[in-house]
Amino acid sequence: MSGSDGREIYRVVWPRGARTVQASNVAPRLSTLEGKTIGQLWDDLFRGDEIFPILEEELGRRFPGVRFVRYDTFGSTHGRHEGKVLAELPEMLRRHQVDAVISGMAC
Protein backbone atom coordinates (compact mmCIF):
# COMPACT_ATOMS: atom_id res chain seq x y z
CA MET A 1 0.00 0.00 0.00
CA SER A 2 1.35 3.46 -0.89
CA GLY A 3 0.64 6.87 0.62
CA SER A 4 -0.21 10.04 -1.28
CA ASP A 5 3.48 10.82 -1.68
CA GLY A 6 4.14 7.40 -3.18
CA ARG A 7 5.94 6.01 -0.15
CA GLU A 8 4.93 2.55 0.95
CA ILE A 9 2.52 2.38 3.88
CA TYR A 10 2.85 -0.51 6.29
CA ARG A 11 0.03 -1.86 8.42
CA VAL A 12 1.72 -3.48 11.39
CA VAL A 13 0.80 -5.79 14.26
CA TRP A 14 1.54 -5.78 17.97
CA PRO A 15 4.79 -7.47 19.02
CA ARG A 16 3.86 -8.24 22.59
CA GLY A 17 1.98 -11.11 24.26
CA ALA A 18 -1.24 -11.08 26.22
CA ARG A 19 -0.84 -10.67 29.96
CA THR A 20 -1.83 -13.79 31.86
CA VAL A 21 -2.57 -12.12 35.17
CA GLN A 22 -5.23 -9.64 36.04
CA ALA A 23 -4.38 -6.99 38.58
CA SER A 24 -5.71 -7.90 41.99
CA ASN A 25 -5.79 -6.23 45.35
CA VAL A 26 -3.24 -6.83 48.04
CA ALA A 27 -4.24 -8.45 51.32
CA PRO A 28 -6.12 -6.38 53.90
CA ARG A 29 -3.80 -4.40 56.16
CA LEU A 30 -3.59 -4.76 59.95
CA SER A 31 -4.99 -2.14 62.34
CA THR A 32 -1.85 -2.35 64.48
CA LEU A 33 1.29 -4.47 64.81
CA GLU A 34 0.76 -4.75 68.56
CA GLY A 35 0.70 -8.41 69.60
CA LYS A 36 1.07 -9.55 66.01
CA THR A 37 3.37 -12.18 64.53
CA ILE A 38 5.64 -11.00 61.74
CA GLY A 39 7.35 -13.48 59.44
CA GLN A 40 10.70 -12.61 57.91
CA LEU A 41 11.42 -13.72 54.37
CA TRP A 42 14.94 -13.35 53.06
CA ASP A 43 16.71 -14.09 49.81
CA ASP A 44 20.06 -14.50 51.61
CA LEU A 45 21.40 -11.32 50.01
CA PHE A 46 22.40 -7.75 50.86
CA ARG A 47 22.71 -7.75 54.62
CA GLY A 48 19.28 -8.98 55.53
CA ASP A 49 20.91 -10.78 58.44
CA GLU A 50 21.88 -7.36 59.84
CA ILE A 51 18.72 -5.51 58.84
CA PHE A 52 16.10 -7.88 60.28
CA PRO A 53 17.53 -7.60 63.83
CA ILE A 54 17.37 -3.79 63.57
CA LEU A 55 13.74 -4.01 62.46
CA GLU A 56 12.96 -6.44 65.27
CA GLU A 57 14.45 -4.07 67.82
CA GLU A 58 12.72 -0.95 66.47
CA LEU A 59 9.32 -2.57 65.97
CA GLY A 60 9.54 -4.32 69.33
CA ARG A 61 10.06 -1.00 71.03
CA ARG A 62 7.03 0.58 69.37
CA PHE A 63 4.58 -2.36 69.42
CA PRO A 64 4.31 -4.35 72.66
CA GLY A 65 3.90 -8.06 72.18
CA VAL A 66 5.03 -8.12 68.55
CA ARG A 67 6.70 -11.44 67.76
CA PHE A 68 8.95 -12.52 64.89
CA VAL A 69 9.38 -15.76 62.97
CA ARG A 70 12.94 -15.73 61.66
CA TYR A 71 13.84 -16.02 57.99
CA ASP A 72 15.67 -19.32 58.41
CA THR A 73 12.36 -20.91 59.38
CA PHE A 74 11.14 -20.47 55.80
CA GLY A 75 14.35 -20.99 53.78
CA SER A 76 15.89 -18.69 51.19
CA THR A 77 13.36 -17.15 48.82
CA HIS A 78 15.97 -16.91 46.05
CA GLY A 79 18.22 -19.54 44.60
CA ARG A 80 17.87 -23.16 43.76
CA HIS A 81 15.09 -23.82 46.28
CA GLU A 82 12.96 -20.77 45.45
CA GLY A 83 10.20 -22.78 43.78
CA LYS A 84 9.86 -25.18 46.69
CA VAL A 85 10.06 -22.46 49.34
CA LEU A 86 7.38 -20.38 47.64
CA ALA A 87 5.13 -23.39 47.05
CA GLU A 88 5.24 -24.20 50.74
CA LEU A 89 5.00 -20.60 51.91
CA PRO A 90 1.20 -20.26 52.37
CA GLU A 91 1.13 -23.36 54.55
CA MET A 92 4.21 -22.23 56.48
CA LEU A 93 2.62 -18.83 57.14
CA ARG A 94 -0.52 -20.55 58.43
CA ARG A 95 1.44 -23.02 60.54
CA HIS A 96 3.39 -20.24 62.23
CA GLN A 97 0.29 -18.05 62.56
CA VAL A 98 1.97 -15.21 60.72
CA ASP A 99 -0.08 -11.99 60.57
CA ALA A 100 2.30 -9.99 58.39
CA VAL A 101 5.50 -10.45 56.42
CA ILE A 102 8.65 -8.40 55.91
CA SER A 103 10.43 -9.61 52.79
CA GLY A 104 13.96 -8.58 51.75
CA MET A 105 16.26 -7.70 50.04
CA ALA A 106 15.89 -6.09 46.62
CA CYS A 107 19.18 -4.32 45.93
Add this chain to the structure above:
Amino acid sequence: MLRASAVAERAGVPTASLVCEGFIGQAATTSTGLGLPGLATALVPGHVDVQSPDELRRNVAAVTVDAVIRNLTEAPAAVGGAVVEPGPNDIVFEGTFDEVNRYYYENDWSDGLPIVPPTPDRVAEFLRFCDRPPQTELGVLLPDKRRATVGNVAVNGVMAGCRPEYMPILVALVEAMADPRYGVEHSGNTPGAETLIILNGPLIKELGFNYEQGALRDGIQANTSIGRFWRLYLRNVAGFLHHRTDKGTFGNTWRVVLAENEDVLRRIGWPTIADDEGVSGGNAVTISRYTGGGVIASVFGNTPVQMLPYLADAIVGKVGWELLFTVGMGVGSQRPLLILSPILAETLAKGGVDKVALKRRLFELARIPAAKLEKYVGEWTNFVPGRPKLTDLVKAGHIPAVFAESDDPQRPVPLVCRAEDLMVAVSGDPLRTNAYAFAHNGILGYPTTKAVRLPADWARLLREARAR
Protein backbone atom coordinates in the same frame (compact mmCIF):
# COMPACT_ATOMS: atom_id res chain seq x y z
CA MET B 1 12.04 -11.30 46.66
CA LEU B 2 8.87 -9.63 45.32
CA ARG B 3 7.71 -13.03 44.08
CA ALA B 4 7.78 -14.16 47.71
CA SER B 5 5.86 -11.08 48.79
CA ALA B 6 3.25 -11.77 46.10
CA VAL B 7 2.75 -15.33 47.36
CA ALA B 8 2.22 -14.05 50.92
CA GLU B 9 -0.24 -11.37 49.77
CA ARG B 10 -2.23 -13.95 47.83
CA ALA B 11 -2.31 -16.07 50.99
CA GLY B 12 -3.98 -13.10 52.71
CA VAL B 13 -0.91 -11.89 54.59
CA PRO B 14 0.10 -8.21 54.21
CA THR B 15 3.72 -7.60 53.30
CA ALA B 16 6.42 -4.97 53.38
CA SER B 17 9.17 -5.51 50.81
CA LEU B 18 12.59 -4.07 51.63
CA VAL B 19 13.92 -2.33 48.55
CA CYS B 20 17.15 -0.37 48.13
CA GLU B 21 16.85 3.09 46.66
CA GLY B 22 17.95 2.19 43.14
CA PHE B 23 15.34 -0.51 42.78
CA ILE B 24 12.10 1.23 43.66
CA GLY B 25 11.18 1.71 39.99
CA GLN B 26 11.93 -1.90 39.13
CA ALA B 27 9.85 -3.03 42.10
CA ALA B 28 6.84 -1.05 40.86
CA THR B 29 7.07 -2.51 37.34
CA THR B 30 7.67 -6.02 38.59
CA SER B 31 4.71 -5.76 40.96
CA THR B 32 2.46 -4.90 38.04
CA GLY B 33 3.74 -7.95 36.18
CA LEU B 34 2.99 -10.09 39.21
CA GLY B 35 -0.60 -8.84 39.13
CA LEU B 36 -0.27 -6.94 42.40
CA PRO B 37 0.38 -3.32 41.45
CA GLY B 38 -0.26 -2.24 45.04
CA LEU B 39 2.59 -4.33 46.47
CA ALA B 40 4.07 -2.19 49.22
CA THR B 41 7.78 -1.39 49.32
CA ALA B 42 9.81 -0.04 52.22
CA LEU B 43 12.72 2.10 51.12
CA VAL B 44 16.22 1.25 52.28
CA PRO B 45 18.27 4.39 51.52
CA GLY B 46 21.24 4.12 49.18
CA HIS B 47 22.80 0.70 48.73
CA VAL B 48 23.42 -1.34 51.85
CA ASP B 49 26.71 -2.81 50.67
CA VAL B 50 28.63 0.46 50.99
CA GLN B 51 27.26 1.49 54.38
CA SER B 52 29.03 1.05 57.70
CA PRO B 53 27.08 -0.87 60.35
CA ASP B 54 26.25 2.46 62.04
CA GLU B 55 25.09 4.05 58.78
CA LEU B 56 22.97 1.03 57.98
CA ARG B 57 21.36 1.11 61.40
CA ARG B 58 20.67 4.85 61.15
CA ASN B 59 19.11 4.48 57.69
CA VAL B 60 16.94 1.54 58.62
CA ALA B 61 15.82 3.10 61.90
CA ALA B 62 15.15 6.54 60.41
CA VAL B 63 13.50 5.55 57.12
CA THR B 64 12.78 1.87 56.67
CA VAL B 65 11.00 1.14 59.96
CA ASP B 66 8.34 3.79 59.40
CA ALA B 67 7.85 2.56 55.83
CA VAL B 68 7.41 -1.01 57.05
CA ILE B 69 4.76 0.10 59.53
CA ARG B 70 2.90 2.05 56.83
CA ASN B 71 3.16 -0.92 54.43
CA LEU B 72 1.57 -3.27 56.95
CA THR B 73 -1.08 -1.01 58.43
CA GLU B 74 -2.21 1.40 55.71
CA ALA B 75 -4.13 0.43 52.59
CA PRO B 76 -2.08 1.23 49.50
CA ALA B 77 -3.14 4.06 47.23
CA ALA B 78 -5.57 3.02 44.53
CA VAL B 79 -3.84 1.99 41.32
CA GLY B 80 -5.17 2.99 37.91
CA GLY B 81 -7.53 0.63 36.11
CA ALA B 82 -6.43 -2.12 33.78
CA VAL B 83 -4.94 -0.99 30.47
CA VAL B 84 -6.68 -2.40 27.43
CA GLU B 85 -4.05 -3.88 25.15
CA PRO B 86 -4.27 -4.90 21.48
CA GLY B 87 -4.99 -8.44 20.39
CA PRO B 88 -2.39 -10.54 18.58
CA ASN B 89 -3.72 -9.82 15.09
CA ASP B 90 -4.76 -6.22 15.62
CA ILE B 91 -3.22 -3.61 13.36
CA VAL B 92 -1.69 -1.20 15.85
CA PHE B 93 -0.33 1.35 13.39
CA GLU B 94 -0.24 2.36 9.73
CA GLY B 95 2.56 4.46 8.32
CA THR B 96 5.72 4.72 6.32
CA PHE B 97 8.87 2.81 7.22
CA ASP B 98 10.18 5.77 9.19
CA GLU B 99 6.86 6.35 10.92
CA VAL B 100 6.52 2.70 11.91
CA ASN B 101 10.02 2.71 13.31
CA ARG B 102 9.40 5.87 15.27
CA TYR B 103 6.12 4.47 16.64
CA TYR B 104 7.69 1.20 17.75
CA TYR B 105 10.63 2.97 19.34
CA GLU B 106 8.38 5.39 21.21
CA ASN B 107 6.35 2.47 22.52
CA ASP B 108 9.50 0.67 23.75
CA TRP B 109 8.99 -2.12 21.22
CA SER B 110 12.30 -1.75 19.43
CA ASP B 111 15.95 -1.70 20.40
CA GLY B 112 16.81 1.55 18.64
CA LEU B 113 17.92 -0.01 15.37
CA PRO B 114 15.49 0.04 12.46
CA ILE B 115 13.04 -2.85 12.53
CA VAL B 116 11.42 -4.61 9.62
CA PRO B 117 7.74 -3.59 9.82
CA PRO B 118 5.78 -6.65 11.01
CA THR B 119 2.94 -6.65 8.51
CA PRO B 120 0.45 -9.53 8.55
CA ASP B 121 1.84 -10.78 5.22
CA ARG B 122 5.41 -10.94 6.47
CA VAL B 123 4.30 -12.62 9.69
CA ALA B 124 2.33 -15.18 7.67
CA GLU B 125 5.50 -16.03 5.72
CA PHE B 126 7.19 -16.96 9.01
CA LEU B 127 4.19 -18.97 10.18
CA ARG B 128 4.46 -21.21 7.11
CA PHE B 129 7.65 -22.57 8.67
CA CYS B 130 5.88 -23.86 11.76
CA ASP B 131 3.32 -26.66 11.88
CA ARG B 132 1.70 -25.26 14.97
CA PRO B 133 -1.00 -22.55 14.83
CA PRO B 134 -0.01 -18.99 15.81
CA GLN B 135 -2.02 -19.03 19.03
CA THR B 136 -0.03 -22.02 20.33
CA GLU B 137 1.32 -21.09 23.74
CA LEU B 138 5.02 -21.78 24.29
CA GLY B 139 5.07 -20.58 27.88
CA VAL B 140 4.44 -17.60 30.13
CA LEU B 141 7.37 -15.27 30.67
CA LEU B 142 8.23 -13.20 33.72
CA PRO B 143 8.50 -10.41 34.69
CA ASP B 144 5.47 -9.29 32.65
CA LYS B 145 3.83 -12.74 32.76
CA ARG B 146 2.96 -12.44 29.10
CA ARG B 147 2.02 -15.31 26.87
CA ALA B 148 4.74 -16.49 24.50
CA THR B 149 3.13 -17.80 21.34
CA VAL B 150 4.15 -19.01 17.92
CA GLY B 151 2.48 -15.86 16.60
CA ASN B 152 4.46 -13.33 18.59
CA VAL B 153 7.64 -15.28 17.89
CA ALA B 154 6.97 -14.68 14.19
CA VAL B 155 6.28 -10.97 14.74
CA ASN B 156 9.53 -10.42 16.61
CA GLY B 157 11.41 -12.55 14.09
CA VAL B 158 10.21 -10.28 11.31
CA MET B 159 11.20 -7.19 13.28
CA ALA B 160 14.70 -8.54 14.00
CA GLY B 161 15.47 -9.02 10.32
CA CYS B 162 15.33 -12.80 10.39
CA ARG B 163 14.40 -14.83 7.32
CA PRO B 164 11.18 -16.87 7.51
CA GLU B 165 13.08 -20.15 7.41
CA TYR B 166 14.72 -19.32 10.75
CA MET B 167 11.31 -19.73 12.37
CA PRO B 168 11.86 -23.29 13.71
CA ILE B 169 14.97 -22.06 15.53
CA LEU B 170 13.14 -19.04 16.93
CA VAL B 171 10.37 -21.25 18.31
CA ALA B 172 12.88 -23.61 19.94
CA LEU B 173 14.65 -20.63 21.49
CA VAL B 174 11.46 -19.36 23.08
CA GLU B 175 10.67 -22.85 24.36
CA ALA B 176 14.09 -22.78 26.02
CA MET B 177 13.49 -19.25 27.33
CA ALA B 178 10.23 -20.41 28.93
CA ASP B 179 11.80 -23.47 30.56
CA PRO B 180 11.92 -22.86 34.35
CA ARG B 181 15.35 -24.51 34.41
CA TYR B 182 16.75 -21.55 32.46
CA GLY B 183 15.33 -18.85 34.78
CA VAL B 184 14.33 -16.06 32.38
CA GLU B 185 12.93 -14.06 35.30
CA HIS B 186 16.52 -13.26 36.33
CA SER B 187 17.40 -11.66 32.98
CA GLY B 188 17.27 -8.17 34.47
CA ASN B 189 19.70 -8.86 37.30
CA THR B 190 22.37 -6.30 38.07
CA PRO B 191 25.46 -8.12 36.71
CA GLY B 192 23.79 -7.72 33.31
CA ALA B 193 24.72 -11.12 31.94
CA GLU B 194 23.82 -11.77 28.31
CA THR B 195 22.61 -14.98 26.73
CA LEU B 196 24.72 -16.96 24.31
CA ILE B 197 22.82 -19.16 21.89
CA ILE B 198 24.65 -22.24 20.61
CA LEU B 199 23.30 -24.01 17.54
CA ASN B 200 23.89 -27.62 16.59
CA GLY B 201 22.70 -29.76 13.71
CA PRO B 202 22.34 -29.73 9.94
CA LEU B 203 20.59 -26.35 10.03
CA ILE B 204 24.00 -24.74 10.55
CA LYS B 205 24.84 -25.41 6.93
CA GLU B 206 21.31 -25.43 5.49
CA LEU B 207 20.68 -21.89 6.73
CA GLY B 208 24.16 -20.51 6.18
CA PHE B 209 25.35 -19.91 9.73
CA ASN B 210 28.94 -18.86 10.20
CA TYR B 211 30.89 -21.34 12.30
CA GLU B 212 34.42 -20.37 11.29
CA GLN B 213 36.39 -17.12 11.35
CA GLY B 214 34.55 -14.37 13.27
CA ALA B 215 32.08 -16.83 14.77
CA LEU B 216 30.98 -14.37 17.45
CA ARG B 217 31.02 -11.26 15.22
CA ASP B 218 27.91 -9.69 13.71
CA GLY B 219 27.76 -9.60 9.92
CA ILE B 220 26.21 -12.93 8.94
CA GLN B 221 22.42 -12.68 8.70
CA ALA B 222 21.51 -15.98 10.36
CA ASN B 223 23.86 -15.59 13.34
CA THR B 224 23.19 -11.88 13.77
CA SER B 225 19.45 -11.54 13.27
CA ILE B 226 18.61 -14.47 15.55
CA GLY B 227 20.79 -12.93 18.27
CA ARG B 228 18.85 -9.70 17.85
CA PHE B 229 15.55 -11.60 17.92
CA TRP B 230 16.47 -12.99 21.34
CA ARG B 231 16.78 -9.55 22.92
CA LEU B 232 13.71 -8.15 21.15
CA TYR B 233 11.71 -11.05 22.51
CA LEU B 234 13.04 -10.45 26.03
CA ARG B 235 11.93 -6.84 25.62
CA ASN B 236 8.53 -7.33 24.05
CA VAL B 237 7.19 -10.52 25.56
CA ALA B 238 9.16 -11.17 28.76
CA GLY B 239 9.13 -7.43 29.47
CA PHE B 240 12.75 -6.47 30.19
CA LEU B 241 13.19 -2.74 29.68
CA HIS B 242 15.97 -0.29 30.52
CA HIS B 243 15.50 1.62 33.78
CA ARG B 244 12.54 -0.54 34.76
CA THR B 245 12.76 -4.31 34.86
CA ASP B 246 16.25 -4.56 33.36
CA LYS B 247 18.67 -3.56 36.12
CA GLY B 248 21.90 -4.64 34.42
CA THR B 249 24.45 -2.20 35.83
CA PHE B 250 26.33 -2.16 32.53
CA GLY B 251 25.00 -4.96 30.35
CA ASN B 252 26.12 -5.45 26.80
CA THR B 253 24.64 -5.85 23.36
CA TRP B 254 23.04 -9.18 22.44
CA ARG B 255 25.37 -11.90 21.25
CA VAL B 256 25.22 -13.42 17.81
CA VAL B 257 24.47 -17.15 17.59
CA LEU B 258 27.48 -19.41 18.03
CA ALA B 259 27.33 -22.34 15.61
CA GLU B 260 29.64 -25.25 16.30
CA ASN B 261 32.02 -26.62 13.69
CA GLU B 262 30.46 -30.05 13.46
CA ASP B 263 32.74 -31.18 10.62
CA VAL B 264 35.66 -30.98 12.99
CA LEU B 265 33.72 -32.49 15.89
CA ARG B 266 32.81 -35.49 13.75
CA ARG B 267 36.38 -35.86 12.52
CA ILE B 268 37.83 -35.99 16.03
CA GLY B 269 34.94 -37.94 17.53
CA TRP B 270 33.86 -35.32 20.06
CA PRO B 271 30.19 -34.84 20.95
CA THR B 272 28.48 -31.51 20.31
CA ILE B 273 27.22 -29.21 23.04
CA ALA B 274 23.67 -30.47 22.38
CA ASP B 275 24.90 -34.07 22.73
CA ASP B 276 26.54 -33.17 26.03
CA GLU B 277 23.29 -31.63 27.24
CA GLY B 278 21.30 -34.72 26.31
CA VAL B 279 19.63 -33.69 23.04
CA SER B 280 21.28 -35.75 20.34
CA GLY B 281 20.70 -36.59 16.75
CA GLY B 282 19.31 -33.46 15.17
CA ASN B 283 19.03 -29.73 15.32
CA ALA B 284 19.11 -28.13 18.74
CA VAL B 285 19.64 -24.81 20.46
CA THR B 286 21.36 -24.36 23.81
CA ILE B 287 21.00 -21.13 25.75
CA SER B 288 22.93 -19.94 28.76
CA ARG B 289 23.74 -16.57 30.33
CA TYR B 290 27.29 -15.34 30.71
CA THR B 291 28.46 -12.33 32.67
CA GLY B 292 31.49 -11.93 30.46
CA GLY B 293 34.27 -13.64 28.67
CA GLY B 294 37.44 -13.11 26.79
CA VAL B 295 39.81 -14.50 24.24
CA ILE B 296 42.67 -16.81 25.13
CA ALA B 297 45.17 -15.81 22.48
CA SER B 298 47.91 -17.88 20.91
CA VAL B 299 47.77 -21.16 22.76
CA PHE B 300 51.24 -22.60 22.24
CA GLY B 301 52.06 -26.32 22.25
CA ASN B 302 51.63 -29.51 20.32
CA THR B 303 50.55 -31.75 23.17
CA PRO B 304 47.74 -31.56 25.73
CA VAL B 305 50.32 -31.32 28.49
CA GLN B 306 51.69 -28.13 26.97
CA MET B 307 48.31 -26.61 26.10
CA LEU B 308 46.08 -27.35 29.04
CA PRO B 309 47.70 -25.25 31.79
CA TYR B 310 47.12 -22.05 29.78
CA LEU B 311 43.51 -22.95 28.97
CA ALA B 312 42.83 -23.84 32.60
CA ASP B 313 44.46 -20.61 33.82
CA ALA B 314 42.28 -18.60 31.43
CA ILE B 315 39.11 -20.19 32.78
CA VAL B 316 40.27 -19.32 36.30
CA GLY B 317 40.88 -15.76 35.17
CA LYS B 318 37.37 -15.33 33.79
CA VAL B 319 35.54 -16.69 36.84
CA GLY B 320 35.41 -14.72 40.08
CA TRP B 321 32.32 -13.77 42.06
CA GLU B 322 30.40 -16.26 39.89
CA LEU B 323 31.83 -18.91 42.22
CA LEU B 324 28.78 -18.04 44.27
CA PHE B 325 27.04 -20.52 41.97
CA THR B 326 29.52 -23.24 42.89
CA VAL B 327 29.31 -23.07 46.66
CA GLY B 328 26.50 -20.62 47.48
CA MET B 329 23.19 -19.70 45.89
CA GLY B 330 22.41 -22.53 43.48
CA VAL B 331 25.19 -24.87 44.58
CA GLY B 332 26.74 -26.71 41.63
CA SER B 333 25.08 -24.58 38.96
CA GLN B 334 28.27 -22.86 37.74
CA ARG B 335 28.89 -23.96 34.11
CA PRO B 336 31.82 -22.06 32.53
CA LEU B 337 32.14 -22.43 28.75
CA LEU B 338 35.39 -22.89 26.86
CA ILE B 339 35.29 -22.44 23.09
CA LEU B 340 38.21 -24.01 21.27
CA SER B 341 39.16 -23.13 17.72
CA PRO B 342 39.17 -26.25 15.54
CA ILE B 343 42.96 -26.48 15.35
CA LEU B 344 43.19 -26.51 19.15
CA ALA B 345 40.53 -29.20 19.46
CA GLU B 346 42.21 -31.28 16.76
CA THR B 347 45.61 -30.97 18.43
CA LEU B 348 44.17 -32.03 21.78
CA ALA B 349 42.39 -34.96 20.11
CA LYS B 350 45.58 -35.95 18.31
CA GLY B 351 47.23 -36.03 21.73
CA GLY B 352 44.72 -38.62 22.86
CA VAL B 353 42.35 -36.35 24.78
CA ASP B 354 38.64 -36.85 24.21
CA LYS B 355 36.06 -34.40 25.53
CA VAL B 356 35.47 -36.26 28.78
CA ALA B 357 39.21 -36.42 29.46
CA LEU B 358 39.58 -32.76 28.56
CA LYS B 359 36.94 -31.73 31.09
CA ARG B 360 38.53 -33.94 33.72
CA ARG B 361 41.98 -32.41 33.14
CA LEU B 362 40.58 -28.89 33.21
CA PHE B 363 38.71 -29.73 36.41
CA GLU B 364 42.02 -30.75 37.97
CA LEU B 365 44.05 -27.85 36.61
CA ALA B 366 41.62 -24.92 36.87
CA ARG B 367 41.87 -24.42 40.62
CA ILE B 368 42.34 -21.57 43.05
CA PRO B 369 43.33 -21.42 46.72
CA ALA B 370 40.41 -22.25 49.00
CA ALA B 371 40.92 -18.97 50.86
CA LYS B 372 40.46 -17.01 47.65
CA LEU B 373 37.21 -18.75 46.78
CA GLU B 374 36.02 -17.99 50.31
CA LYS B 375 36.95 -14.33 49.77
CA TYR B 376 34.98 -14.17 46.50
CA VAL B 377 31.75 -15.44 48.04
CA GLY B 378 32.31 -14.03 51.51
CA GLU B 379 34.47 -11.05 52.39
CA TRP B 380 34.49 -9.44 48.92
CA THR B 381 30.84 -9.85 47.97
CA ASN B 382 29.04 -10.85 51.18
CA PHE B 383 27.04 -13.29 49.10
CA VAL B 384 26.95 -16.33 51.37
CA PRO B 385 25.31 -15.56 54.73
CA GLY B 386 27.52 -16.18 57.73
CA ARG B 387 30.58 -16.48 55.49
CA PRO B 388 31.12 -20.17 56.19
CA LYS B 389 34.41 -21.87 55.36
CA LEU B 390 34.39 -24.42 52.55
CA THR B 391 35.17 -27.06 55.13
CA ASP B 392 31.95 -26.13 56.96
CA LEU B 393 29.93 -26.42 53.75
CA VAL B 394 31.43 -29.86 53.04
CA LYS B 395 30.69 -30.98 56.61
CA ALA B 396 27.09 -29.81 56.20
CA GLY B 397 26.83 -31.85 53.00
CA HIS B 398 26.22 -28.80 50.79
CA ILE B 399 29.23 -29.20 48.47
CA PRO B 400 31.45 -32.13 47.39
CA ALA B 401 34.37 -33.37 49.47
CA VAL B 402 36.86 -32.10 46.86
CA PHE B 403 36.52 -28.65 48.43
CA ALA B 404 37.86 -29.87 51.80
CA GLU B 405 40.62 -32.35 51.11
CA SER B 406 42.55 -30.59 53.88
CA ASP B 407 42.04 -27.53 56.05
CA ASP B 408 44.99 -25.70 54.48
CA PRO B 409 43.61 -22.33 53.31
CA GLN B 410 46.01 -22.46 50.34
CA ARG B 411 44.87 -25.89 49.12
CA PRO B 412 43.76 -25.75 45.48
CA VAL B 413 40.00 -26.21 45.00
CA PRO B 414 38.06 -26.47 41.73
CA LEU B 415 35.83 -23.84 40.15
CA VAL B 416 32.96 -26.27 39.61
CA CYS B 417 31.55 -29.16 41.56
CA ARG B 418 32.00 -31.80 38.84
CA ALA B 419 34.20 -32.07 35.75
CA GLU B 420 31.09 -32.40 33.56
CA ASP B 421 29.90 -28.97 34.71
CA LEU B 422 32.54 -27.51 32.39
CA MET B 423 31.25 -26.96 28.86
CA VAL B 424 33.44 -27.13 25.76
CA ALA B 425 32.43 -26.02 22.27
CA VAL B 426 34.38 -25.94 19.00
CA SER B 427 34.03 -23.01 16.62
CA GLY B 428 35.94 -20.05 15.19
CA ASP B 429 38.81 -19.67 12.76
CA PRO B 430 39.84 -23.24 11.90
CA LEU B 431 43.53 -22.49 11.63
CA ARG B 432 44.16 -20.06 14.47
CA THR B 433 45.28 -21.19 17.89
CA ASN B 434 42.87 -19.07 19.95
CA ALA B 435 40.20 -20.01 22.42
CA TYR B 436 37.49 -18.13 24.35
CA ALA B 437 36.27 -18.55 27.92
CA PHE B 438 32.88 -17.42 29.23
CA ALA B 439 32.01 -16.85 32.91
CA HIS B 440 28.61 -18.28 33.69
CA ASN B 441 25.67 -16.83 35.62
CA GLY B 442 24.60 -20.04 37.37
CA ILE B 443 20.93 -20.57 38.06
CA LEU B 444 20.28 -17.08 36.69
CA GLY B 445 20.52 -18.48 33.15
CA TYR B 446 21.28 -22.17 33.44
CA PRO B 447 22.19 -24.04 30.23
CA THR B 448 19.01 -25.23 28.60
CA THR B 449 18.82 -27.20 25.37
CA LYS B 450 15.80 -27.72 23.12
CA ALA B 451 15.42 -29.72 19.93
CA VAL B 452 14.42 -27.71 16.86
CA ARG B 453 11.22 -29.10 15.30
CA LEU B 454 11.05 -28.69 11.54
CA PRO B 455 7.73 -28.48 9.68
CA ALA B 456 6.65 -31.60 7.80
CA ASP B 457 7.39 -30.10 4.37
CA TRP B 458 10.65 -28.45 5.42
CA ALA B 459 12.61 -29.45 2.30
CA ARG B 460 10.08 -27.91 -0.06
CA LEU B 461 9.64 -24.78 2.03
CA LEU B 462 13.38 -24.29 2.22
CA ARG B 463 13.76 -24.73 -1.55
CA GLU B 464 11.11 -22.08 -2.10
CA ALA B 465 12.70 -19.75 0.43
CA ARG B 466 16.10 -20.06 -1.22
CA ALA B 467 14.58 -19.31 -4.61
CA ARG B 468 13.13 -16.01 -3.39
